[in-house]
Amino acid sequence: MQIIADLGGIPGKDCRGFCRYCYFRKVGEFEPFGCRNCSPGRVGCETCGRDVAERGREFLPPFLVMGNVQTTLMMQNLQDKDLKINISGGGDVSCYPHLEELTAGLSEFEIPIHLGYTSGKGMDDPELASRLIGNGVDEVTFTVFSANPLLRREWMRDRNAENALEALRIFCESCEVHAAAVIIPGVNDGDDLLETCSRLEEWGATGFIMMRFANYEHQGLILGNGPIIEGIEPHTVQEFEDLVRMVDQEFNLRVTGTPVCDPENGTPFVLADDSSREYLEILPEIRGEATIITGSIAAPYIRRIIRNLGAEDTVNVVGVEKDIACLITRKDLEGVDLSELKETVIIPGRAFVHEMQAKEVLSRDGTDRIVIRGPERLTVDGEMSGTLSQYDVIEREMEAFYELIQAINFFGASE
Numbered sequence: 001m002q003i004i005a006d007l008g009g010i011p012g013k014d015c016r017g018f019c020r021y022c023y024f025r026k027v028g029e030f031e032p033f034g035c036r037n038c039s040p041g042r043v044g045c046e047t048c049g050r051d052v053a054e055r056g057r058e059f060l061p062p063f064l065v066m067g068n069v070q071t072t073l074m075m076q077n078l079q080d081k082d083l084k085i086n087i088s089g090g091g092d093v094s095c096y097p098h099l100e101e102l103t104a105g106l107s108e109f110e111i112p113i114h115l116g117y118t119s120g121k122g123m124d125d126p127e128l129a130s131r132l133i134g135n136g137v138d139e140v141t142f143t144v145f146s147a148n149p150l151l152r153r154e155w156m157r158d159r160n161a162e163n164a165l166e167a168l169r170i171f172c173e174s175c176e177v178h179a180a181a182v183i184i185p186g187v188n189d190g191d192d193l194l195e196t197c198s199r200l201e202e203w204g205a206t207g208f209i210m211m212r213f214a215n216y217e218h219q220g221l222i223l224g225n226g227p228i229i230e231g232i233e234p235h236t237v238q239e240f241e242d243l244v245r246m247v248d249q250e251f252n253l254r255v256t257g258t259p260v261c262d263p264e265n266g267t268p269f270v271l272a273d274d275s276s277r278e279y280l281e282i283l284p285e286i287r288g289e290a291t292i293i294t295g296s297i298a299a300p301y302i303r304r305i306i307r308n309l310g311a312e313d314t315v316n317v318v319g320v321e322k323d324i325a326c327l328i329t330r331k332d333l334e335g336v337d338l339s340e341l342k343e344t345v346i347i348p349g350r351a352f353v354h355e356m357q358a359k360e361v362l363s364r365d366g367t368d369r370i371v372i373r374g375p376e377r378l379t380v381d382g383e384m385s386g387t388l389s390q391y392d393v394i395e396r397e398m399e400a401f402y403e404l405i406q407a408i409n410f411f412g413a414s415e
Contacts, residue, residue, distance in 0.1 A: 001076070001082055001083055001084070002083075002084050002085070002086040002114065003069060003072050003073065003076065003083070003084070003085050003086065003111075004072075004086050004088060005065050005068070005069050005085050005086065005087045005088070005102070005106065006060070006065065006068065006088065006089055007059055007060060007065060007087065007088065007089030007091065007093065007096050007102075008057040008058055008059050008060040008089050008090060008091070009054075009057065009058070009059045009089040009090040009091020009092070009095075009096070010054060010055065010057060010058065010090055010091060011024035011054050011090055011091065012024060012025070013091065014058075014059055014089075014090070014091025014092065014095055014096075015091050015092035015095055015119070015121060015122075016092070016095055016121045016122065016157065016158075016159070017157045018157065019119070019145075019155060019156045019157060019182075020154075020155050020156075020157070020228075020229060021155065021182050021184060021213055021228060021229060022228070023214065023220075023221070023225075023228070024053065024054060024223075024225075025225060025228055026225035026226075026228065027053050027223045027224070027225045028223075028224055028225065030053075030223055030224055031044070031049075032044030032045065032048045032049035033048040033049075033052070033222070033329050033330070033352035033353060033354075034048055034330065034352065034353050034354025034356075034357055035047050035048035035350075035351075035352050035353070035354070036349065036350065036373055038354050040355075040356070041356070043354045043356070043357060044354075048352050052222075052223070052352070053223055054090035057089075057090055059089070059091060059096055059097070061098070062098040062101055062102045062105065065102060066102065066105050066106065069085060069106065069109075073109065073111075083111055083112075084111065084112045084113070084114050084139070085106055085109070085111050085112070085113045085114065086113075086114045086116050087099075087102070087103070087106075087113060087114065087115050087116055088116030088117065089116075092117075092118055092119050092121055092122055093115050093116055093117065093118040093122075094115075094118040094119065094120050094121060094122035094123050094164075094167075095121060095122030096122070099122075099128075099132070100128065100131055100132065100135065103132055103135035103136060103137060104135050106135070106136065107135045107136040110136075111136075112136060112138045112139065113135070113136045113137045113138065113139075114137075114138075114139040114140070114141070115132070115137055115139070115140045115141065115142075116141055117141050117142075117143060117180070118140070118141070118142055118143065119142070119143040119145075119156060119158065119164065120142060120143075120158075120163075120164030120165070120167050120168055121156065121157075121158045121159075121160070121164060123160070123163055123164055123167040124160055124163060125163070126163045126164075126166035126167040126170060127170075128167065129167040129168075129170040129171050130170055130174075133170075133171070133174050133175060137171075137175060138175050138176060139175055139176040139177075139178075140171045140175050140176070140177050140178070141177075141178045141180060141209075142168050142171060142177055142178070142179050142180065143156075143179075143180045143181065143182075144165075144168060144179045144180065144181055144196060144200070145181050145182065145188060146181070146188045146192055146196050147165060147195060147196040147199040147200070148192055148195070148196070149161035149162045149165060151187070151188060151192065152164065152165070155184070155187065155188075168203070169203045172200070172203035172204045172205045173203065173204055176206045177204075177205045177206055177207075178205075178206055178207040178208075178209055178254075178386060178387075179200050179205050179207070179208050179209070180208070180209040180210075180211060180383075181193075181196065181208070181209075181210060181211065182211045182212075182213050183210050183211065183212060183213060183235065183240070183243065184213045184229075184232060184234075185213070185232060185233065185234065185235055186232070189235070189243065193243075193247065194250070197247055197250070197251045197253060198251070200251075200253060201251050201252055201253055205253060206253070206254060207253055207254035207255065207256065207386045208247070208251070208253045208254070208255050208256075209256055209257075209258065209382055209383055209386060210240075210243070210244050210247065210255065210256070210257040210258070210382070211257075211258050211382075211383075212234060212235055212237075212240045212257070212258065212259060213232070213234045213235070214226075214228075214234060214323075215227045215228050215229060215232055215233070215234050216234075217322075218296075218321045218322055218323060219234060219323050219324075220322070220323060220324050220327045222327050222329055222352065237259070237260060237297060237323070240257060240259075240260065241257065241260045241261050243257075244256070244257035244260070244261055244263065244382075245261070245263050248263040248264070249263075254386050256382035256383070256385055256386040257382045258381045258382035258383050259297050259323060259324060259381060259382075260297065260382070261382070262382055262385040262386065264390075265385055265388065265389065265390035265393050266390060266393070267379055267380055267381070267382070267385045267393050268297075268298070268301060268379040268380070268381065269298070269301035269302070269304075269305065269378070269379045269397065270379075270390060270393050270394050270397055271305050271394065271397045271398070271401065272301040272302075272304040272305050272308075274308070276394070277308055279394060279398060280305070280308055280309055282398070283309065283398070283401060283402055283405055284402065284405050284406070284409070286306075286309055286310075286311035286314065286315060286405055286408055286409065287408075287409050287413065288314070288315075288344065288408040288409045288410070288411065288412025288413045288414070289314045289315065289342050289343070289344065289408075289412045289414070290314075290315050290342055290344040290345065290346055290407075290408045290411065290412035291315070291316050291317075291318055291340065291341045291342045291344070291345045291346070292306075292315065292316070292317045292318070292346050292374070292404075293318050293319075293320065293328070293333070293336065293345060293346065293347050293348070294317060294318070294319055294320075294325045294328075294348060295319060295320065295322050295323055295324050295325035295326075295327070295328065295348070296319045296320065296321060296322065296323050297323050297324065297325075298319070298325050298378070298379075299317050299318070299319025300319075301379075302317045302378065303317045305401065309405075314412075315408060315412075316340065316342070318336060318337075318340050318341070320332040320333070320335060320336060321335060325348040325350075325351065326348055326349075326350035326351060326352075326377070327351075327352065328347065328348055328351040328352065328353065329351070329352045329353055330353045330354075330357050330358070330361060332353075333347075333353060333358055333361045333362060334361055336361075336362065338362065338364070338365040338367070339365075341362060341367075341369065342369075342412070343367065343368075343369055343370060343412075344369065344370045344372070344408070344411045344412035345358075345362055345369050345370070345371045345372075346371075346372055346373070346374045346404070346407060346408070346411075347371060347372070347373055347374065348373070348374060349373045349374050349375050349376040349377065350376055350377070351373070355371060355372075355373065358371045359371040370411050370412075372407060372411055374403075374404050374407060375400040375403045375404055376400075377400065378397065378400045378401065378404065379393070379396075379397055379400070380393055380396060
């Protein structure tokens with residue numbers, strides 16, 4: 001279990017400037033989308049408004065971060081062997097001006113510390129890494145992008161690229177390090193990618209998280225800010241999966257990709273593989289009728305699972321244009337062919353759409369449909385799966401599909 005030490009921070013401001021490929025670049029004004037946290041009769045809340053753009057949260061003072069952690073610890077079982085404090089925020093963790101002071105204070109709890117996503121852009125002195133390790137940091141998620149300081153300087157706007165890479169080397173030698181890189185075609189996906197992985201392997205990094213660059217709305221830029229970089233065409237999903245599998249075969253690193261794939265444990269959707277049929281036999285029988293709306297990447301996997309459960313005649317899966325299911329908005333639902341929908345419709349649990357509006361949009365053909373949210377997630381992505389075994393993933397997917405089937409049987413039952 002991880003206890004979050006939230007530093008606050010604003011993208012672009014508390015990270016020494018946007019990386020060129022940053023998801024939060026070019027964000028303008030937008031109306032709250034609606035989400036599962038909104039009140040029933042009102043569209044919009046902090047989660048689907050200010051928070052989705054990480055706005056309005058300056059770095060917090062260290063005493064306040066410490067106090068929040070201490071309050072959380074008072075409500076937790078301190079005997080949990082897997083307990084860890086995860087320092088994260090909307091800005092870059094390495095740019096937090098009180099990071100050394102904070103970790104020194106947190107070390108008094110004698111709980112291992114994980115530095116959440118950091119690029120190292122704030123590490124003017126690479127020896128800061130050694131001092132943080134001395135303060136109890138034993139796990140780091142570090143955005144490397146490239147081991148070439150020239151590319152880091154150009155694409156990450158990292159004025160101290162050499163120092164950041166030296167800090168990464170120090171972390172790798174003493175910590176569990178999950179390096180990460182957004183993969184941009186023609187920039188860091190060829191020989192540079194191989195060189196970066198070679199360097200990470202040489203330094204002793206634990207894993208490497210490959211993130212597909214998104215440049216268009218259907219790939220996830222829902223804040224009206226695409227394209228992020230004019231003239232760059234991101235990898236297709238298949239091209240990206242092939243690249244992840246190639247890197248996994250070439251290097252002694254725990255390689256995962258997001259939105260696909262994890263070559264070691266088979267995510268996303270381990271249960272979609274025919275070898276997992278024995279697990280599906282444990283799940284309840286599907287007795288109701290429903291339509292599952294999801295993203296374009298998840299749709300074929302979920303269809304296969306529904307087919308293997310023997311329910312393809314009563315449950316159909318509709319994939320929208322949006323790649324990622326949890327980034328589905330009202331606009332995506334407006335593009336759905338209503339003739340494909342049954343009277344019960346299940347939308348992704350974390351979709352950015354209000355239930356009231358979802359029902360309105362999906363019932364505009366005159367059919368009064370029941371529209372509900374499904375489980376929070378049906379699988380895990382590469383950012384999470386790298387720390388999980390295949391058994392862990394199967395267990396999580398089984399729990400999620402059990403919940404999904406229960407919803408289908410309850411809301412989609414024939415009268």
